[in-house]
Amino acid sequence: MIRIGFTQKQKQNIINDYLAEHSIKKIYCFYYKNFPYRYKVDTEIEYIEYADIEMYKYFYRLLEEIDDSSLIIIDELMRTQNRSELIYNCSHHYLNQTPHRIIFEYFPIIEDKEDFMILLNFENKNKYHGKSFDYVYLKDEDVIMYPRKLKLNIINVETTEKEKERYEKRKEKLFDTLGNKHPDTIPRDLQLFAGDCKKKAIESDKLYVARNKRLKLDNVHSYQEVEKRKDYIVVDFHYRRLNFNDFLKFTGITKIEYLCTQLSVDNVMVNEFIKWKARLDAIYAQASLYK
Amino acid sequence: MLKQVYTNESVLEATKRRIEAVFDDWENIVVSISGGKDSTVLAHLALQEAHKRNRKIGLFFLDEEVVYESTVNQIRYLMNLYPENTNKLWLQIELHLTNATSLTEGQLICWERGKHKIWMRSKEPDSIQYKPWDKEKETIRDKNKGFGFYDALDNFQNSRKDTCFLVGLRATESMNRWRAVAKNPGHKDWFWSTKGQNGNISAYPLYDWNFHDVWKYIYDNNLKYSKIYDYQFKKGLSINEIRVSSLIHEKSFKALVELPEFEPKTYDKLLKRVGGIAVGHLYGKDSKMLRTRKLPKNFKDWREYRDFLLSTYPDESKKWIFEKRFARHLDNNYVARQQCRQLLLNDYENNLPVKNDVDPIEKIKEKWRALL
Numbered sequence: 001m002i003r004i005g006f007t008q009k010q011k012q013n014i015i016n017d018y019l020a021e022h023s024i025k026k027i028y029c030f031y032y033k034n035f036p037y038r039y040k041v042d043t044e045i046e047y048i049e050y051a052d053i054e055m056y057k058y059f060y061r062l063l064e065e066i067d068d069s070s071l072i073i074i075d076e077l078m079r080t081q082n083r084s085e086l087i088y089n090c091s092h093h094y095l096n097q098t099p100h101r102i103i104f105e106y107f108p109i110i111e112d113k114e115d116f117m118i119l120l121n122f123e124n125k126n127k128y129h130g131k132s133f134d135y136v137y138l139k140d141e142d143v144i145m146y147p148r149k150l151k152l153n154i155i156n157v158e159t160t161e162k163e164k165e166r167y168e169k170r171k172e173k174l175f176d177t178l179g180n181k182h183p184d185t186i187p188r189d190l191q192l193f194a195g196d197c198k199k200k201a202i203e204s205d206k207l208y209v210a211r212n213k214r215l216k217l218d219n220v221h222s223y224q225e226v227e228k229r230k231d232y233i234v235v236d237f238h239y240r241r242l243n244f245n246d247f248l249k250f251t252g253i254t255k256i257e258y259l260c261t262q263l264s265v266d267n268v269m270v271n272e273f274i275k276w277k278a279r280l281d282a283i284y285a286q287a288s289l290y291k
Numbered sequence: 292m293l294k295q296v297y298t299n300e301s302v303l304e305a306t307k308r309r310i311e312a313v314f315d316d317w318e319n320i321v322v323s324i325s326g327g328k329d330s331t332v333l334a335h336l337a338l339q340e341a342h343k344r345n346r347k348i349g350l351f352f353l354d355e356e357v358v359y360e361s362t363v364n365q366i367r368y369l370m371n372l373y374p375e376n377t378n379k380l381w382l383q384i385e386l387h388l389t390n391a392t393s394l395t396e397g398q399l400i401c402w403e404r405g406k407h408k409i410w411m412r413s414k415e416p417d418s419i420q421y422k423p424w425d426k427e428k429e430t431i432r433d434k435n436k437g438f439g440f441y442d443a444l445d446n447f448q449n450s451r452k453d454t455c456f457l458v459g460l461r462a463t464e465s466m467n468r469w470r471a472v473a474k475n476p477g478h479k480d481w482f483w484s485t486k487g488q489n490g491n492i493s494a495y496p497l498y499d500w501n502f503h504d505v506w507k508y509i510y511d512n513n514l515k516y517s518k519i520y521d522y523q524f525k526k527g528l529s530i531n532e533i534r535v536s537s538l539i540h541e542k543s544f545k546a547l548v549e550l551p552e553f554e555p556k557t558y559d560k561l562l563k564r565v566g567g568i569a570v571g572h573l574y575g576k577d578s579k580m581l582r583t584r585k586l587p588k589n590f591k592d593w594r595e596y597r598d599f600l601l602s603t604y605p606d607e608s609k610k611w612i613f614e615k616r617f618a619r620h621l622d623n624n625y626v627a628r629q630q631c632r633q634l635l636l637n638d639y640e641n642n643l644p645v646k647n648d649v650d651p652i653e654k655i656k657e658k659w660r661a662l663l
Contacts, residue, residue: 056524056533063503093503126297171663175656180586180593180624183656187663268662 002103002119004287005146008037011075011104015039018071022100025069028062030091034246035076043071050079054090062094071100074122076249079242081110083118092125106249108145108283110242111276116283135286147284150248150277151255154270155233157201159262167193167263188239190265195236198259202235208259209247210235223247233257237269241276295463295499302500303508309483309496310340310457316478317455321349321380324369326362326517327535329459332508333497334369337457341376351380351456353443354418355388356401356411357538357564359550360557361518363412368515381418382447387437391541391581391636393567394605398437399539411560424450435612436640453490460495461505469498522553539565541636541643544581547571583632593627600634612639625650 003014018024019041027045030053031037039045052058066072072095079087095101103122109115113133120128123141170193174186192211199215202208208220209232221227223238229252237258238244248256256273260266313320322337324330334350341348352366370379388399402410414420422429424446431442448456455478462469477484477492484494497505509516523533526549536543538550538561547568551558562568574580579587590596601617604610613634620626629645636643 055527057527060506175660178656179591183652183659186659190663264663 001101001142001144002105002123003144003146004105004108005148006104010146011037012039014102015041015073018100018102019043022071023069024071024100026065027071027073028066028094029073029075030077031075032077032079035249037075039073050077050087053087059090059093063097066094066097068098068100070098071102072098074101074103076105077122078105078110078115078118081115081118083121088118088121092121095122096125107148107245107280108287109280110245112279113283135283138283138287143287145284145287147281147288148248148254149284150280152270152273152277153255153257154260155201155257157198157259157261159197163197163261164263167197167265184239187265187268190263191236191239191269194261194263194265197261197263198235201259206233207231208233208235211238226251228252233259235259237273302497302504305499306336306496307340309481309494310336312481313337313455313457313494313496314340314344314346317453319349319451319454320457321351321451321454322457323351323353323459324366325352325459325535326358326365327459328502328505328509328516328520329461329497329500331365331369331514331516332500332505333457333459335372335508335512335514336496338373338376342373345376347376347378349378349380351447352382353386353440353447354381354383354402354415355386355440355537356383357388357399357561358411359517359519359535359538360412360554362535365515365517379417381415382423382443383414383418383420384422384443385438386443387439388537389436389439389540389637389640389642390565390567391544391638392539392547392571392575393565394637396566397606397609397637397639399565400437409564411557411564423447433640448491448493449488451489451491455484456487456491456493458493458495459497461500461502462498463501472498519553522549526552539568539571541638544571544636545575548575581635583628583635586628593624593631594622597627597630597634600631604634609637609639616641616645620645620647621649623650625652 003011006014024043027041027043029039029045029047030050031047032050036047038047048058048062074091074095077091101123103119105119108119116137117128117131117133120137120141128137167190171186171190174189178186192214195210196214199217202215202217202220204219206219207230208217209223209226210220212222213220215235220235221232223243226232226247228250231253232251234256238247248254258270260270320337320341322330322334324334337348350370352370354366366381370377370381383402385403386401388401390397390399402414407413428449429438429442429446430449431438432445433439448454460468460472472485472495473482475485476482477486477494481494483496483498484492486492508514517535519535520533536546538544538546547558548571550561551572558568558572571581576582578584586593586596590599597617601610601613604613613630617630620630626645626647629643632638633641633643633645
């Protein structure tokens with residue numbers, strides 16, 4: 001079964017129900033280090049971290065141990081868009097050995113709907129091997145989604161002519177001196193510049209998140225420092241989608257407030273996010289058709 | 292895309308059936324062994340069938356001299372598993388091997404006459420120590436390189452008639468290689484075989500095995516295997532990194548990084564035997580050195596680095612090969628990085644070909660210029 005967007009408590013209940021209905025001797029829970037959830041169960045449970053999945057010291061032992069009395073929990077393991085990732089392949093070998101599997105994930109995609117095939121491959125690799133995503137698969141498999149409806153709220157920050165001039169100059173300099181750096185570093189750098197222009201709009205009684213601690217304000221946290229269940233206003237989006245998704249997952253934020261200048265880089269960032277949100281909403285909408 | 296399709300027959304049953312067919316149709320059978328896990332399984336299966344039929348088969352090992360000691364031990368083990376059914380074909384002759392770790396000593400002549408004092412080890416008493424083919428008919432693929440590993444394989448195969456060579460090639464290791472192999476069956480409808488000269492064929496009965504099938508067979512039959520796999524396992528290497536390979540050519544020099552840890556004596560002997568070994572050990576996995584992933588900071592771009600490497604390339608007799616080859620390439624950083632890799636690995640043979648393409652970075656740059 002694939003369960004999307006469930007809370008820790010809901011996941012615990014799903015596991016409890018499953019254990020009550022099936023005779024399970026041991027649970028193998030594959031998890032990612034930043035989300036080390038622990039479950040309360042009477043059955044023996046072993047936690048294996050994402051990076052260890054491909055290691056020989058686990059691989060052969062698990063292949064020998066896992067049988068049809070084992071339950072495998074794939075706990076938020078979608079960490080790369082590469083479907084052929086060796087860690088995924090090793091997981092398929094384990095999953096192949098038992099009919100008991102529960103796949104949890106917070107968002108159904110990292111970037112686009114093709115990512116959902118990673119979850120379907122966990123569910124049944126032989127069936128979906130090499131296939132592209134089709135919404136029909138949501139009907140074919142036991143998939144339940146709890147949609148995380150996100151809302152983006154723009155807080156406009158006034159941008160002066162001088163800042164716009166400096167931005168243009170910086171942009172030209174970045175292109176001219178790019179050298180061997182990857183061009184993707186240009187928007188990342190400009191985003192930091194735009195973030196600096198937002199400092200004047202930061203209010204002392206609110207919490208903010210930025211890409212790093214350059215603003216030197218106590219109420220502006222970096223993505224590594226964010227705390228659970230706190231409402232943050234976003235100064236800079238994280239440049240990696242997966243990390244920003246992790247931030248949303250960790251804080252539980254669904255209403256994203258974003259400080260936005262009139263500089264073109266902010267326009268790009270907002271557009272990219274809106275496009276991603278549309279792809280996410282499309283899959284939620286299709287999933288609801290079948291449930 | 293090639294796909295694996297599962298049937299009701301296990302790969303072991305299918306392979307036993309294939310090997311029986313080989314024994315039915317071929318009088319002369321030779322198994323090529325390397326000391327790795329795949330050829331160990333193949334040799335064991337073939338020897339069992341030979342034993343059952345009271346026949347003899349050849350076990351062929353082309354000894355490159357600079358190999359792991361564990362490989363040599365594994366070959367000795369296989370050659371002595373069923374002595375009454377084995378023709379030992381352990382070939383120890385002079386060969387030119389590419390040495391990717393040294394710019395001044397780009398080749399190693401293994402088993403070189405007159406240098407027996409610095410050989411990695413003595414020759415086996417019962418090995419084939421002289422070329423077992425007519426010298427006048429000998430073929431060489433690349434005269435600049437000299438008589439190499441593949442020349443020895445070609446000439447050995449061509450020196451025999453109506454022989455089936457069994458090889459432990461598996462499709463999952465390289466689908467493209469397999470696609471090339473499976474195109475034209477070498478015998479009957481055996482799509483797992485290819486045609487050779489003099490009525491010979493090469494057959495690949497393990498073609499559909501996965502690596503875990505191989506290990507299961509080794510475990511189930513309590514076979515010995517190269518200790519290198521254990522060392523790599525203990526070191527925590529991931530599945531695709533674990534392999535027993537040659538030690539010095541351009542695709543395997545990374546093995547030198549761990550060699551002193553796994554087999555200190557082999558490393559010590561290798562240091563004395565050929566130049567560049569310490570470089571391979573220190574920099575084999577270094578992204579700025581032999582992997583050529585990062586540009587050293589004192590160069591503006593890959594083109595400048597390539598020009599530097601080319602201008603300081605020490606072997607004048609080979610420099611022209613690079614100059615001529617690079618003159619046909621596009622002049623951009625994407626191509627230049629690959630050219631740097633060829634120069635650093637002394638790949639004058641062009642074993643790591645350059646993808647002569649437009650720099651993909653330019654497109655990304657254009658996109659950002661339009662958006663930002």
